[in-house]
Amino acid sequence: MDQLSAMRVFVRVVETGNFTRAATALDMPKTTVTNMVQSLEAHLRTTLLNRTTRRVMVTTDGALYYERAIQILSEIEELDGSMSNSQTQPSGRLRVEMAGAFADLIVIPNLCDFYKRYPQIQLDIGVGDRLVDYIAENVDCALRGGTPTDQSLIARKVGELKLRTFAAPFYIENFGEPTNPRELEEKHFSVGYLNATLGRVLSMEFCRGDEVVEINPRYVVSVNDARSYLNAMIAGIGVGQSLGFMVNDAVERGELVEIMTDWDCETLPLYIVYPQTRHLSNKVRVFVDWLAKLVQGLKDGDQALPPMRKAG
Template identity: 85%
Template sequence: MDQLSAMRVFVRVVETGNFTRAASTLNMPKTTVTNLVQSLEAHLRTTLLNRTTRRVMVTTDGALYYERAIQILSELDELDGSMSNSQTQPSGRLRVEMAGAFADLLVIPALCDFYKRYPQIRLDIGVGDRLVDYIAENVDCALRGGTPTDQSLIARKVGEIKMHTYASPVYIRNFGVPDHPRDLENGHFSVGYLNATAGRVMTTEFSRGEETIEITPRYVVSVNDARTYVNAAIAGMGIAQSARFMTREAVEKGELVEVLTDWECESLPLYIVYPQTRHLSNKVRVFVDWLAKLLQNLKIEENREQIRKAS
């Protein structure tokens, strides 16, 4: 028996909850997974898992072995990484989750550069702004907008995006232009953005000088996808706060107009998050560094655009 392989398989069975999902994430036949766990139990002379027709349950000995196993595997991965030659290219599959707007408008257009730098990394991008089971779905990391609240995740800030306030000509014809952020609570409507984690529509924040105002927007429609959010604003369903990289085309076409320009919007922080139990591998590290550089370039480009407009 390859004890190290059996240990990795056992850990994955515990984390995914059954043999079938573990086999799928490990790209192994289910019979191989079953045989390795059985061999490990025979070697240890104890039962690690109780199997039923519907689920797998960890025994007391299995729980103790799992806790030590993940520590050993994490330390081993870290040791391998530290001993690898600095010239060795990171390689392998990298599974990343991110919202569709980030994927379509930020990451995908720049991916040729990432591939030129790291041709041995196979990038699998899951698109959506949903809650993710990082372990069961074998997700390495996720790009998320807003400050993370899940204490089980490690978060690294990779940048922030300046937000602006927009309305469509259709909306302006129907409701006029707001003069003050407070108008969004009385007489005007916003497009609501539904926070998937909190299950409620997010508030919006404006500042001017030392004055800061938090608005609970009135809305007739709320959505949980950034692209749909902008499209709802274009359709005249309300005023929206969004990043320039998402609205540039609509502004150029005359479908959106910037409003409340004398008020600053709260910037949207961007974080890479990953589970505490997962070692930050070299392939994740280089992706995070590349993404941070990409966002920095985006910020520089926007600043140049503002200077051109001001002059």
């Protein structure tokens, strides 16, 4: 048995959900796919898949083997890529993590351009602001807002966007419009942003000339997702800080109003992070470079980034 080939076949069966689709994807006879998985199970002395007439279900051992298998196959792919000619087109699966706002408003609208440049790369995008185990979850890299604190990660700064302060007309009608940041600690409410890594609600920073004010806002609710944070602001739950490209539509619809415009907010640095133990393969490198140029197309977060010209 060619264990490496059998491992690849098993992974494809899990990902496609049955032997027939896996055989089609691998351009193999279905009997060959079935026999290779059976040989792998015999070699490992365990059942990896439970078969029924309609579907294939992964066993507990199968799920564990799948997670390790895709990591090993990815490392082999990266090793092969590092030894090949530098002109070879990057290829393979790329697992990335990012907040929903970055995915929806920056990355996904421009993926046609990325695919046009690198048609052999398959992107798996995990969406959300959460703690990630990069090794266990086989994550290649992540786009994160704010300065990384995890010393086990390599961080590359790809941009810096300016935060601005907003409130809903409903909030202003009911509570008035704050004119000084200190009012957010004394008599106004904000929407809290809960940082999953730090485990606390983030402070807000304002500056005007030489005066710098950092406040811990009073809040009724805190969230750890940028889209939920925006929705809470629109609902009138409190004042919030956001990036221009995220709130443009809401401002145009009259759902949010920019306030305290004589005070500047802090800037939000954007980083791409990846594990120190992971070789920076060609596919990761080209994605990082592409994303860096994409983010730099945003001017202080004042406007949404227009999609690049689509392939074809």
